[in-house]
Structure formats: C-alpha cells, structure tokens
Amino acid sequence: MRAPVTILPLRVDGLDFSAGATRILTDVTLSVAAGPPTVIIGPNGAGKSVLLRLLHGLLAPTDGRIRWGDSAEATQRQAMVFQRPVLLRRSALANVLYPLRLAGLSAAERRRRAENALALVGLSALADRPARQLSGGEQQRLALARAAATRPEVLFLDEPCASLDPGATRAVEEIVARLAAAGTKIIMTTHDLGQARRLAGDVVFLHAGRVLEHAPAECFFAHPETEQAAVFLRGDLLPH
Numbered sequence: 628m629r630a631p632v633t634i635l636p637l638r639v640d641g642l643d644f645s646a647g648a649t650r651i652l653t654d655v656t657l658s659v660a661a662g663p664p665t666v667i668i669g670p671n672g673a674g675k676s677v678l679l680r681l682l683h684g685l686l687a688p689t690d691g692r693i694r695w696g697d698s699a700e701a702t703q704r705q706a707m708v709f710q711r712p713v714l715l716r717r718s719a720l721a722n723v724l725y726p727l728r729l730a731g732l733s734a735a736e737r738r739r740r741a742e743n744a745l746a747l748v749g750l751s752a753l754a755d756r757p758a759r760q761l762s763g764g765e766q767q768r769l770a771l772a773r774a775a776a777t778r779p780e781v782l783f784l785d786e787p788c789a790s791l792d793p794g795a796t797r798a799v800e801e802i803v804a805r806l807a808a809a810g811t812k813i814i815m816t817t818h819d820l821g822q823a824r825r826l827a828g829d830v831v832f833l834h835a836g837r838v839l840e841h842a843p844a845e846c847f848f849a850h851p852e853t854e855q856a857a858v859f860l861r862g863d864l865l866p867h
C-alpha cells in the first residue's frame with residue numbers, strides 16, 4: 628500500500644527576507660511537523676506576518692529555502708485566513724462555494740462540503756445572509772469555513788482574532804481546536820498569550836526577524852530559554 632501523500636513536514640532553511648534595504652527576517656530555520664497547532668508569537672514588528680506569508684508562498688524569500696514534504700501537492704493543500712478576511716459581495720454560502728468551484732468539484736460535493744463547513748463554524752442559520760452584513764466574528768468564522776471546506780492539510784491563520792471580543796475569540800478558538808483535532812495542521816500567529824497557551828502544541832518565538840526559540844508549548848511557557856522570551860512573557864517591553 629502506498630503511504631498517503633503529505634506536504635508535511637515543512638522545512639525552512641536559512642530564510643532571509645528583505646524589503647528594499649530593510650532586513651525583515653534573518654536566517655530563519657525551522658521544521659514544522661504534523662500535530663497540534665504551531666503558534667508564532669513575538670513583539671509587534673517581529674516579522675510574524677511576513678514569515679507566514681513566505682511560508683504560504685505569497686512572498687518570495689530573498690535567500691534560503693522552504694521545502695514541503697510532497698512539494699508537487701503543496702500549493703493545493705494549504706490555505707490561509709487573514710486578519711481581515713476579504714469576503715465576496717454574495718451570501719455566506721456562496722462565499723464558501725466559490726473556491727470549491729475553482730477546485731473543480733461536482734455541484735453535489737460542493738454543496739455537501741459547504742454545508743458541513745458552515746455547520747462546523749455555527750453559521751448554518753446565516754447561510755443566505757450577505758457575507759458583508761455579518762459581524763466581525765461571524766465574518767472570521769465564515770473565512771474559516773471557506774478555508775476548511777477546501778480540506779487543506781495545512782491552514783495558516785494570521786492573527787485570526789485580532790479585532791474580536793472575548794466571546795467571538797473563544798468561538799474561533801473552538802473552531803481552530805476542532806480543525807486541529809480532525810487532523811488539519813494549523814500554523815498561526817497571535818498577540819494573545821492566553822490563546823497561545825490554549826491552542827499551541829509548539830511555539831515559535833520570533834524577535835527582530837530571528838527565531839529565538841522553537842519549543843513544545845509547555846516547555847516554552849514554563850521555562851523560556853532566552854532572556855528576550857522571558858521578558859516578553861512577563862509583558863515587559865523588549866528592546867529591538
């Protein structure tokens with residue numbers, strides 16, 4: 628029997644990224660395996676969003692390499708949800724159906740997947756509502772449904788709860804935890820250390836464009852190895 632195709636592990640080797648004369652990421656080397664969410668944390672401007680965009684292929688590295696397990700499948704098997712998702716001026720359901728049509732699925736399969744995805748995020752009752760009339764939290768859940776319906780093996784989330792209140796944040800966290808438990812590899816950024824503690828299997832700590840730590844979450848939070856991470860976890864300001 629053939630082993631199932633997997634795009635993991637993701638291996639990043641000596642990644643540099645500069646915009647003009649500004650160095651944003653320096654010598655990022657990481658390996659990300661299947662399993663519970665990988666959460667990238669660090670101060671404002673550390674380079675978290677840029678790193679996520681590089682990993683997802685939205686930016687090209689200045690130097691270094693990003694390698695996926697089965698590279699031929701990598702593009703089709705990953706999705707990304709942004710801080711402020713861009714939704715089509717159509718119903719919630721139509722937003723979820725759209726990428727499924729692009730993927731060439733049959734009408735029946737599209738319908739089935741879209742309805743399941745809306746149910747997963749608790750939006751079945753709002754399926755016919757214009758997406759842009761939904762609240763911020765509902766829009767973020769819809770964006771998660773749209774991504775989840777494509778059944779990505781890896782799902783990148785950039786600050787998925789950035790402007791959400793605690794209730795909406797918890798709702799998104801529950802969806803993320805459910806997707807992770809069902810086998811989707813989540814790679815996400817967050818400013819919310821409570822959220823990182825609740826969701827992370829492993830933590831990448833980024834500071835000034837460098838990975839200072841990558842450790843299992845319980846080790847990182849209990850015993851950060853670098854002074855910078857200890858300062859960050861205390862909520863103190865880190866010098867650049």
Ligand SMILES: Nc1ncnc2c1ncn2[C@@H]1O[C@H](COP(=O)(O)OP(=O)(O)OP(=O)(O)O)[C@@H](O)[C@H]1O
Nearest residue numbers: 646649651669670671672673674675676677678818
């Ligand atoms: N296209 C770009 N051109 C120039 N500078 C950029 C570009 N994109 C990001 N930067 C800069 O790179 C640095 C890292 O940005 P990034 O958004 O990745 O940080 P972050 O860790 O996600 O920060 P935050 O926590 O504030 O969201 C910032 O100083 C930002 O201004």
